[in-house]
Amino acid sequence: MENLIKMEFGEIAELRKEKFNPVISNESKPCLELEHFEQATGKIIGFISSLEQKSIKNVFYKGDVLFGKLRPYLRKYWLAEFDGVCSSEVWVLKPKTTDISNSYLFNLIQTNEFIQAANVSSGSKMPRADWGYIINYPFSIINSKNEQIAIAQLLSTWDNAITKTQALIAQKEQRKKWLMQNLLTGKMRLKINDELGIINDELKKVNLKDVFKFIKSYSISREGLKITEDKNSTYCIHYGDIHSLYENDFLDFAKQHNIPQLINEISINETDYLKDGDIIMADASEDYDGVGESVEVCNLEHRKAIGGLHTIVLRGNSKIISPNYAAYLFSSENVRNKLRKMANGTSVYSVSKSTLHNLSLIIHNSLKEQAAIAQVLQAADKEIQLLKMKCDKLKEQKKGLMQQLLTGKKRLTIIN
Numbered sequence: 001m002e003n004l005i006k007m008e009f010g011e012i013a014e015l016r017k018e019k020f021n022p023v024i025s026n027e028s029k030p031c032l033e034l035e036h037f038e039q040a041t042g043k044i045i046g047f048i049s050s051l052e053q054k055s056i057k058n059v060f061y062k063g064d065v066l067f068g069k070l071r072p073y074l075r076k077y078w079l080a081e082f083d084g085v086c087s088s089e090v091w092v093l094k095p096k097t098t099d100i101s102n103s104y105l106f107n108l109i110q111t112n113e114f115i116q117a118a119n120v121s122s123g124s125k126m127p128r129a130d131w132g133y134i135i136n137y138p139f140s141i142i143n144s145k146n147e148q149i150a151i152a153q154l155l156s157t158w159d160n161a162i163t164k165t166q167a168l169i170a171q172k173e174q175r176k177k178w179l180m181q182n183l184l185t186g187k188m189r190l191k192i193n194d195e196l197g198i199i200n201d202e203l204k205k206v207n208l209k210d211v212f213k214f215i216k217s218y219s220i221s222r223e224g225l226k227i228t229e230d231k232n233s234t235y236c237i238h239y240g241d242i243h244s245l246y247e248n249d250f251l252d253f254a255k256q257h258n259i260p261q262l263i264n265e266i267s268i269n270e271t272d273y274l275k276d277g278d279i280i281m282a283d284a285s286e287d288y289d290g291v292g293e294s295v296e297v298c299n300l301e302h303r304k305a306i307g308g309l310h311t312i313v314l315r316g317n318s319k320i321i322s323p324n325y326a327a328y329l330f331s332s333e334n335v336r337n338k339l340r341k342m343a344n345g346t347s348v349y350s351v352s353k354s355t356l357h358n359l360s361l362i363i364h365n366s367l368k369e370q371a372a373i374a375q376v377l378q379a380a381d382k383e384i385q386l387l388k389m390k391c392d393k394l395k396e397q398k399k400g401l402m403q404q405l406l407t408g409k410k411r412l413t414i415i416n
Helices: 102-108 112-118 146-182 238-242 324-330 333-342 367-406
Strands: 004-008 014-017 028-032 057-060 066-069 076-079 084-086 090-095 138-140 192-194 196-200 205-208 212-215 235-237 250-252 279-282 296-300 305-307 311-316 361-364
Touching: 004 305, 028 066, 057 090, 066 102, 076 102, 090 102, 102 138, 102 146, 102 367, 138 146, 146 333, 146 367, 192 367, 196 311, 235 238, 279 324, 296 324, 305 311, 324 333, 324 361, 324 367, 333 361
Parallel strands: 028 084, 235 305, 250 296
Antiparallel strands: 004 138, 014 090, 057 084, 066 076, 066 090, 192 196, 205 361, 212 311, 279 296, 279 311
């Protein structure tokens, strides 16, 4: 088996320097900007026409390796599947020698070692990978093109498994969306058996104020919060975390990590502490889609928690609305669209308690049917979560394989 060899990156790859000026060319080419690259997946999410652009672009060809040099820690890269043009903030790389395969180069630029070298950048507010630095950085290279190709083929097996799992996740998420739309609007009904027969009550229209009461929240800024697991500290739910940290309709204290806590304890009325089933809604959003985003609290157990900055806390009447059902109700497109119409502002959209008072809700009259609907949707959530865990595991496996194979810690036996 051939040994590894040390090569500086400038000996491994070179920049394709061909440029394209969309102002003087009438030709429409697929154009990739940085926003078209998915982070850390090696995939793109569409492109635009070069006719829509005014600035000079870099030309790439099928098989070239593209790497986003602006904020390189974002890991934006792609092995080109067609010819086109791209932002000048993207390096277009090609092997410097025929001893290096395109697929091997593509895998090399995904390694932690390359990303770390690329992060030795120029600029502070807008850091860019430094080509003058990266070309002199030495890498250990597999000195066999056949083994390079075999490594790429092996890693593509994981890529295919990840892609299939992601497609299945998208399919299951669409299925859940369909279930929510049909179950929560009453287009699809669940027949619930009890001692008196089958329950199939009508839906009813109510105002939010008739079902929920408002619980005081506390405007604690991010500077007043810490990330620890201090059993004696009070958890505080910040609106920013509702938008970005909590992945689904529930804030499960038994599973969720990194829930902020108060640095300094404050005087809190006992009735203001959160309870299981409470809805915490972000009352402000920088984008229209995020208006009214909310989570339902569950598995608090012995923990103390409060609603934080820019949140509205709602506690449902247990005789009218069941836990879990409320979470899906507030995340339904029907309710979210109503909240968006009620929102005020331009750069920041907000809803208030006064506007929420008369928000009309259509709910099932039967608590048993509400609970059954929640169970169906929770089962769909669990299925999606298991698939996401599988996808994360596949990504970790691929990452581990890359580190082993591309550094030569593990070798593939090539039979000629």
